Amino acid sequence: MIGGSDANTDARERKEAFLQILKEYGIPFEDRNYIISDLSKRDKKAAVSFMENNPDVQA
Numbered sequence: 001m002i003g004g005s006d007a008n009t010d011a012r013e014r015k016e017a018f019l020q021i022l023k024e025y026g027i028p029f030e031d032r033n034y035i036i037s038d039l040s041k042r043d044k045k046a047a048v049s050f051m052e053n054n055p056d057v058q059a
Contacts, residue, residue, distance in 0.1 A: 002046050004039045011039065 001018050004011025015034070022029050032053040037046035051057065 001033060002035050002037045002039070002043075002050055005036060008039075 001015070003015045003018070006012050006015070018034070019029060035046045035050050035053075037043045
């Protein structure tokens with residue numbers, strides 16, 4: 001998941017929901033599965049980093 005800063009209420013709530021769903025499905029959280037970004041269209045670095053760290057991701 002590419003998320004925003006914890007200072008951003010919406011980003012923090014999305015991260016909490018992400019963590020809750022992982023927990024419900026018994027999927028362990030790994031740092032490589034969450035990248036902090038400024039969430040702008042210009043932040044290609046975060047997307048590239050996420051894909052490089054998660055080559056098996058499909059969606």
